[in-house]
Amino acid sequence: MTATEVPGVAAVLERSRRLTWVTWRQHRTSLLVMAGLFGLAAVFMAVDGLVTRHQLAALRLEVSRGLLAYSLDRQLVLGTLELLPVLAGLLLGAPLVAGETEKGTVRFAWTQRTGRGSWLLAQVIPVAAGLALAAAALSLEFGWWSRPYQEQGTWGHWWFNLNPLPYAGWMVLGSSACSSSSRSAGWSCCPPCWWRPPSR
Amino acid sequence: MVALVGPNGAGKTTLLSIAAGLLRPTSGEVTVLDGCRPGSAAARTGIGFVAQDAPLYQHLPAGDMVAVAAKLNDSFDADWALARLKELRIALRQKVGALSAGQRAQLALTLAIAKRPRLLLLDEPMAALDPLARHEFMALLMAAVAECGPTVVFSSHQVSELERVADYLIVLNEGRLQVAGPVDDLLDAHRVLIGPAGNSLEAEKFAVVQATQAAAQSQLLVRADDRAGPVPPGWLSQPAGLTDIVLAYLRDPGQSALPKPELAVNAAGGSR
Numbered sequence: 001m002t003a004t005e006v007p008g009v010a011a012v013l014e015r016s017r018r019l020t021w022v023t024w025r026q027h028r029t030s031l032l033v034m035a036g037l038f039g040l041a042a043v044f045m046a047v048d049g050l051v052t053r054h055q056l057a058a059l060r061l062e063v064s065r066g067l068l069a070y071s072l073d074r075q076l077v078l079g080t081l082e083l084l085p086v087l088a089g090l091l092l093g094a095p096l097v098a099g100e101t102e103k104g105t106v107r108f109a110w111t112q113r114t115g116r117g118s119w120l121l122a123q124v125i126p127v128a129a130g131l132a133l134a135a136a137a138l139s140l141e142f143g144w145w146s147r148p149y150q151e152q153g154t155w156g157h158w159w160f161n162l163n164p165l166p167y168a169g170w171m172v173l174g175s176s177a178c179s180s181s182s183r184s185a186g187w188s189c190c191p192p193c194w195w196r197p198p199s200r
Numbered sequence: 201m202v203a204l205v206g207p208n209g210a211g212k213t214t215l216l217s218i219a220a221g222l223l224r225p226t227s228g229e230v231t232v233l234d235g236c237r238p239g240s241a242a243a244r245t246g247i248g249f250v251a252q253d254a255p256l257y258q259h260l261p262a263g264d265m266v267a268v269a270a271k272l273n274d275s276f277d278a279d280w281a282l283a284r285l286k287e288l289r290i291a292l293r294q295k296v297g298a299l300s301a302g303q304r305a306q307l308a309l310t311l312a313i314a315k316r317p318r319l320l321l322l323d324e325p326m327a328a329l330d331p332l333a334r335h336e337f338m339a340l341l342m343a344a345v346a347e348c349g350p351t352v353v354f355s356s357h358q359v360s361e362l363e364r365v366a367d368y369l370i371v372l373n374e375g376r377l378q379v380a381g382p383v384d385d386l387l388d389a390h391r392v393l394i395g396p397a398g399n400s401l402e403a404e405k406f407a408v409v410q411a412t413q414a415a416a417q418s419q420l421l422v423r424a425d426d427r428a429g430p431v432p433p434g435w436l437s438q439p440a441g442l443t444d445i446v447l448a449y450l451r452d453p454g455q456s457a458l459p460k461p462e463l464a465v466n467a468a469g470g471s472r
Contacts, residue, residue: 114272
């Protein structure tokens with residue numbers, strides 16, 4: 001009895017591996033799309049950051065004027081970056097648990113040997129962790145990319161630093177079991193997700 | 201093989217969902233597999249459940265759906281499931297959402313059986329199927345029962361299709377258990393009496409479940425227990441069909457036919 005009811009560490013790891021595969025298989029399209037979007041943002045910031053630094057060094061621009069005009073374009077980029085959490089909530093968060101509740105497939109998933117507790121953990125943790133890691137990396141890169149603007153003071157302190165926390169927040173809100181797709185979408189747009197930590 | 205019959209809203213889905221561990225009863229208690237709590241690890245291992253409309257991941261190919269079910273269970277006969285899909289001519293790369301209703305039901309049943317459960321709960325699995333698909337579904341089910349021998353609880357509002365296969369019949373009505381018993385016993389215990397119109401005097405000895413008066417004759421569905429004695433002169437006694445019996449009880453929720461009344465009272469009370 002105890003042998004079957006208290007599984008060893010190896011068994012737990014093996015089961016987590018199997019369940020994570022299920023999560024990956026179910027959501028791999030949206031995960032790949034999200035990874036692609038994050039990748040695009042990362043590549044853009046890397047290239048653009050290098051170009052900006054090169055130009056600054058070469059031209060020795062009259063910085064306060066020159067960068068101001070330049071940075072206006074970049075504010076559009078910031079707007080686009082701010083859409084990433086919305087997309088993360090819609091693409092990854094909402095289908096995760098809310099989508100399954102809505103389609104009734106939880107009636108399949110929760111009646112298998114795994115049970116709903118492990119299933120929920122295996123659905124939410126890998127995606128949330130991956131998203132937080134990606135967001136953390138992106139926010140580091142953002143800090144590097146935006147440094148020239150911040151050093152010149154063209155962007156105020158209030159500019160948002162991409163932060164892992166809002167992403168995780170989006171995810172959790174999106175995946176909180178909403179019963180209809182309109183409601184899941186509504187959740188993804190709800191104000192707490194727009195919370196960001198105070199800038200340095 | 202237990203048939204769970206009742207009109208829409210009788211509580212069949214609720215009862216099966218409780219047994220599968222998806223819902224908690226508001227009152228009463230349900231145990232499965234010799235005293236297991238529904239939803240416990242032992243119950244989830246030993247029960248194969250096909251929910252109404254056979255919910256599966258529409259965007260996954262059938263082969264991957266088998267892999268998902270295999271990973272969600274500790275013991276799962278994936279080879280058997282894949283062999284069944286081949287027999288059913290379901291291509292492994294075909295998306296679940298692109299399957300016909302019959303194929304999807306077959307796939308869901310295959311996944312439930314491949315768990316090798318001791319108890320198979322099927323919630324109106326054939327409701328959306330055409331007659332041919334029903335026949336094929338039944339064939340798969342009966343073959344699996346013969347092969348692995350699980351107990352099957354099967355809900356439906358179609359009595360006729362269960363008549364040939366069910367060993368035990370449960371009629372739920374308005375959340376209450378109305379009829380429960382082995383099909384053979386129920387068939388033995390009921391007769392249809394046909395006699396002269398307006399003459400119900402002789403029939404008073406019998407427990408009448410339903411009386412139908414036509415212009416020239418009365419037709420009574422009666423419980424023919426041993427005390428009733430022989431059929432009165434002028435009356436014709438015929439065996440009752442299962443459909444007649446079920447319909448007669450459903451029309452009159454006050455009637456009940458339960459093997460052990462003291463145990464059966466509100467046995468389904470937890471289903472509401």
